[in-house]
Structures are given as structure tokens and as C-alpha cells.
Amino acid sequence: MADTADLLKTPLYDLHVELGARMVEFAGYAMPVQYPAGIMTEHLHTRESAGLFDVSHMGQARVTGDESALEALITADLSALGAGEQKYTLLLNAEGGIMDDLMVSRPFGADGGIFAVVNAGTKGKDFAHMRAAFGGKAQLHELSDRALLALQGPKAADVFTGLVPDAAKLVFMQAGVFTLDGVEIYASRSGYTGEDGFEISVPADEAAHIARLLLADERVKPIGLGARDSLRLEAGLCLYGHDMDEDRTPVEASLTWAIAKVRRERADFPGAAKILKQIADGAGQKRVGIKPHDKSPAREGAEIVHEGEVVGVVTSGGFGPSYGAPVAMGYVRADLAKPGTPLELMVRGKARTAEVASLPFAPHRFHRG
Amino acid sequence: MTTRFTKDHEWVRLEGDIAVIGITQYATEQLGDVISVELPDVGKSYKKGDEIAVVDSVKTAAEVYAPVSGEVIEINDGIEDAPQTVNDEPLGGGWFAKLKITDKSELDGLMDDAAYAQHIA
Known part of the structure; x- marks a missing residue:
């Protein structure tokens, strides 16, 4: 086992060790790369049944105040993001390079602000960049007291709605606040595997309890970062820092679809001049x-x-x-x-x-x- | 015939003048599920320590070095079609190649069971 003593730990660290995970360093965290079943079996299980992933190393934040301050940094049309909706979007630097890819959603109703989930390796930089750019117009509340789980696979919905019946109303890229065994959770119907499934934000001190509840269902197995990577690669989904970075624009990364039409018309996103020229002339x-x-x-x-x-x-x-x-x-x-x-x-x-x-x-x- | 081990987790077993080679159980556990193996050509000669094969697992690619010098006289092409055999039976059906050994004394520098067990502990 790699020496993980100096690394950050997610609230599920002890559970991973108990489940026999091989722990490795990822973005400064000790994370499970695989459990005893192995990457191949974990991957296939997720595609056939349901897999539970610990993604608590990712950055979670709530943005309140003037949302135009957030919108100016990304490629989404936040005015078109209704209550209970979720969008995949890109955080761009002034040259149109991709600083990160992230999910934004409105699980807290129309006036509850934006819930954002960013990558683990970039979260410190992302949040500093946002706070500096907001200049007090909007507020970024980092939710470091929350863990994040993903339940993915064709049986994820049966398992999850068995515990959270209200979540059955969610379709792909919708989000809301629910109660699971008395615990308030934010859940969205989305993921990083190409399968149906949910991403579930839970209070850190309830994370192990909720993970155990989900794992108690025999259809659910724990899945490590190794299978997470092979699942997302088969699904054609980008891994930040590998398939895109600050030296790539959304056009080069084949992510032009993530730039909202109205934002292209207004040409008001970072690096718009360069990116719109690439859209017109090709990269x-x-x-x-x-x-x-x-x-x-x-x-x-x-x-x-x-x-x-x-x-x-x-x-x-x-x-x-x-x-x-x-x-x-x-x-x-x-x-x-x-x-x-x-x-x-x-x-x-x-x-x-x-x-x-x-x-x-x-x-x-x-x-x- | 006893089996000897290298510090890089290959094994070699002498059968007369023929050295059968493969990778250890420990190596397969570190690699995870093996998904392809590139074996040497029959007739080609290798010196001890030369790269003789490559194993790809779901996680990574790893070079396999010749534990002794010799000419390849047979390869286990069954593991090219069923690479999982390397995980299932690393010291048995998952062997890689047979070499006509050049110098049996090269075996003396390799580890026996007890020494290898200590090496991976």
C-alpha cells in the first residue's frame, strides 16, 4: 500500500480500508483505486447493476448573491437554469483556456442560489478565482462539511428511490433537496459513467452511515477510481488535466456544445473573441x-x-x-x-x-x- | 525443480536445459487484471535483464525482463488470447516463454522461495 499517512482523507476513509480498498494518492487525498474485486469486475458491475463511488474529494460550493458574477466566468446561461435543473459548464480563463469543468444546479429552489461541484485537483484555484472575480457581488460558500457520493448503473434508480421515493421524479440533469433516513441530502440525476444514476451530497458526519445503507443493498458494490476512469473513458467524458486544461479551448476539446447559444450571441464569456473565431473558422x-x-x-x-x-x-x-x-x-x-x-x-x-x-x-x- | 525469482518479480524454473519463465503472483496482484501480453519471437536470443515481454493491465503497462540468458524456443501464445490466465495461474498456465538456457550459473544470483517471500514482505 502506498504511504497515505500525510494525505487528506474523505469521511469514508475508514470504510474504504474496512472494505479492503487499495488506497492511492489522488489530488492530495487518499482514495480507493480499487477494492478486492478489481477494476475489471467493478467496471462491469457498474454497467450491469449499480456502483457506489466516493467522490468527496471534489469541491462543493453554494453561490448566492448576484449570479451574473458567476455567469461571467463560465459558459452557461444561468437565467435559463430553472429551479431543479442542472447544467455541465466550463470555467474559462481570459484566453478562453479551460480552467475546469463543473456542474451547476439549482436544487434549493428558484431563490436558493447555485450549487456547484468542481474537480478535486482544481478546487482551491477555482474558488480563489471565483471569489476574486466576484468582488463582493456574489458570495461563494465552500461546503467542505459535506461529502459526495455517486450511485451509478442501470439499477441505481431502483436502489436509490427505494430509500428516497421522491427522487423518482428526477430525470437526467435535474437536482433537488431530499431526505434519506432523516438526513438532508442534495441529489442530482447525473454522473460520470454514461449510466443512469445519482450524485448525492451528504453531511460529512452522515456519509459513512448513508454509504453503508446503500451498500447494504446487494445490487450495490463499492467502485474505485480505477473503474471510474475506465467507465468515463468509454463514455467519452473528459478528465480535467488530461483531456483538457488551460491550454485547450472548448472548441479544441470538442465541448463547444457546453457554450450556451445566448452566451455566444452576447459574446460575453472569457476568451469569447478567440473562441467565436474558432467556432467560425475551426481550431x-x-x-x-x-x-x-x-x-x-x-x-x-x-x-x-x-x-x-x-x-x-x-x-x-x-x-x-x-x-x-x-x-x-x-x-x-x-x-x-x-x-x-x-x-x-x-x-x-x-x-x-x-x-x-x-x-x-x-x-x-x-x-x- | 525449484523455482527462482528476480527482484523485478519474474520467476524462472529449470527443466533440463530449458528455462520456463513468467511473472509472480505478487506481480499480478500489483498489476491488476491483465488485458494483453506481448511475447517475444521464437528463435530470438536475449541476455539476462533484456526486456523480453510486455504485460498490459487495466491499470498500466509493465516490462518483463529475461531472468536468464537464452534463446526463445517456445512461447505460451494461449495467454495472448486468454490474458486472464496470467492472473489466475501466474506460476502455472500463465507462463510466458521457454528459453534454451545459455549459462545455468545465472540462476545462482536469483532468489529462492524464502528469499523472495522476504523481498515482497
């Missing part, structure tokens, strides 16, 4: 799915070659247990982004054939109602 590079042809995965950092020329780099790569073959994502020259385009991936000094593949590798199975 030099584009994020695509990549299907290696042989059995060896191409890992992050592998060079992508086309007709003898380096045209990009793999940013996520591994084996897709549900897909049954290696899967990858990466950036290629924009004229090579069409599915079926032949590529070569440099793995251990050898060129291996591959092709651009449409995303996702595993079909999304969200509950759209």
Missing part, C-alpha cells in the same frame, strides 16, 4: 475518440502519427472492459478528426495502427424521462 486541433487496432492500449502521452507526421497526442487511454478492446481519446489535427480516419499510435517505440472513432465507446443510458 487547429480537435479532441476525438481513438480506437487502437491491436490489443495493447495506447496510454496518455502516446504520439499520434498520420502519414509519417506527428499530428497529435493521446490524452487518455486504456482498456474498455465493456467495449472489450483498448479505447483512447486524444487531440489530432482538425482535418483528421473524422471517424474512420487512419492513424498510427506510437506505443513503446512501435507504430500501431488505429483509427478515429466516434464517441462514446459505450452508449449513454441516461434516464431522460
Whole structure:
């Protein structure tokens, strides 16, 4: 086991150890990379039944006050975000580079402000950036006294609504405040696996109790970060710091859809001039799915070659247990982004054939109602 | 015939002049589920310590080094089709290759069961 003594711990640390997890460092936290079942089994279980993930290392905050101060930093149209709705959005720097991707929702009703969930590795920077930019117009309340769980998979809804009947009304990208065994929770119907499921914010001191309640259902197994990564990669979802970062714009990252139409018309998001020009004229590079042809995965950092020329780099790569073959994502020259385009991936000094593949590798199975 | 181990978690078992090689149980536990194995070509010779194979697991890729010098006379291509065998039977059906050993004295520098158990403890 890695030495995790100096790392931050989530409220579920003791439970992970009790369940036999292998703990590793991730974003300064001691996190379970896998349980005894192993990544492959955990991945397939999530796609077949329901998996419980501890994502308490992520940053949770509530933003109140003048929401236009938050909107100015991101790509969403917050005036169109109704009570009980959730949106995926991007935090951009002044040059249009992606500082983070985040979920914003309105679980507390029309006047209760915005609930934001940001990535673990970026939360300190994100929240400092927001507070500085808000200049007192809006208030950011970091909810560090809350844990975050994700329950994902085709049986997640049956399990969760058994405990929280009111949550049955939620469809994909809706959120609300509910009660689970007497505990107030914020739940949204969303996730990071491509499956139906919920993300559940709970008070830190109730997290282990609620996790145990969910795990008491035999359909639910604990799932580590290893399977979380292979699940999201098959679902074609980006991992911040790998598939996108401050050097990539939403257009390059194939996330133009996350820029609300009205924000494009108003050209009032950070880096709008550069990004709108890329939308009109195209960007030099584009994020695509990549299907290696042989059995060896191409890992992050592998060079992508086309007709003898380096045209990009793999940013996520591994084996897709549900897909049954290696899967990858990466950036290629924009004229090579069409599915079926032949590529070569440099793995251990050898060129291996591959092709651009449409995303996702595993079909999304969200509950759209 | 006894099995010897390297500090990099390969094993080697001598059968006459033939050295059967593979990776240890400990190695497979560290790697997690094995999803592909690249084996050497039959007829190729390796020196002790040369990279002779590559194992890809769901987590990572790991090089396998020749525990002794010799020429590859047979490979276990069954594990290319069923890589899970490496996890299930690392010291049995999950063997990697057979080498015609060049110098049996190379085995002397490797660990026996007890020494290897201490090495991974």
C-alpha cells in the first residue's frame, strides 16, 4: 500500500480500508483505486447493476448573491437554469483556456442560489478565482462539511428511490433537496459513467452511515477510481488535466456544445473573441475518440502519427472492459478528426495502427424521462 | 525443480536445459487484471535483464525482463488470447516463454522461495 499517512482523507476513509480498498494518492487525498474485486469486475458491475463511488474529494460550493458574477466566468446561461435543473459548464480563463469543468444546479429552489461541484485537483484555484472575480457581488460558500457520493448503473434508480421515493421524479440533469433516513441530502440525476444514476451530497458526519445503507443493498458494490476512469473513458467524458486544461479551448476539446447559444450571441464569456473565431473558422486541433487496432492500449502521452507526421497526442487511454478492446481519446489535427480516419499510435517505440472513432465507446443510458 | 525469482518479480524454473519463465503472483496482484501480453519471437536470443515481454493491465503497462540468458524456443501464445490466465495461474498456465538456457550459473544470483517471500514482505 502506498504511504497515505500525510494525505487528506474523505469521511469514508475508514470504510474504504474496512472494505479492503487499495488506497492511492489522488489530488492530495487518499482514495480507493480499487477494492478486492478489481477494476475489471467493478467496471462491469457498474454497467450491469449499480456502483457506489466516493467522490468527496471534489469541491462543493453554494453561490448566492448576484449570479451574473458567476455567469461571467463560465459558459452557461444561468437565467435559463430553472429551479431543479442542472447544467455541465466550463470555467474559462481570459484566453478562453479551460480552467475546469463543473456542474451547476439549482436544487434549493428558484431563490436558493447555485450549487456547484468542481474537480478535486482544481478546487482551491477555482474558488480563489471565483471569489476574486466576484468582488463582493456574489458570495461563494465552500461546503467542505459535506461529502459526495455517486450511485451509478442501470439499477441505481431502483436502489436509490427505494430509500428516497421522491427522487423518482428526477430525470437526467435535474437536482433537488431530499431526505434519506432523516438526513438532508442534495441529489442530482447525473454522473460520470454514461449510466443512469445519482450524485448525492451528504453531511460529512452522515456519509459513512448513508454509504453503508446503500451498500447494504446487494445490487450495490463499492467502485474505485480505477473503474471510474475506465467507465468515463468509454463514455467519452473528459478528465480535467488530461483531456483538457488551460491550454485547450472548448472548441479544441470538442465541448463547444457546453457554450450556451445566448452566451455566444452576447459574446460575453472569457476568451469569447478567440473562441467565436474558432467556432467560425475551426481550431487547429480537435479532441476525438481513438480506437487502437491491436490489443495493447495506447496510454496518455502516446504520439499520434498520420502519414509519417506527428499530428497529435493521446490524452487518455486504456482498456474498455465493456467495449472489450483498448479505447483512447486524444487531440489530432482538425482535418483528421473524422471517424474512420487512419492513424498510427506510437506505443513503446512501435507504430500501431488505429483509427478515429466516434464517441462514446459505450452508449449513454441516461434516464431522460 | 525449484523455482527462482528476480527482484523485478519474474520467476524462472529449470527443466533440463530449458528455462520456463513468467511473472509472480505478487506481480499480478500489483498489476491488476491483465488485458494483453506481448511475447517475444521464437528463435530470438536475449541476455539476462533484456526486456523480453510486455504485460498490459487495466491499470498500466509493465516490462518483463529475461531472468536468464537464452534463446526463445517456445512461447505460451494461449495467454495472448486468454490474458486472464496470467492472473489466475501466474506460476502455472500463465507462463510466458521457454528459453534454451545459455549459462545455468545465472540462476545462482536469483532468489529462492524464502528469499523472495522476504523481498515482497
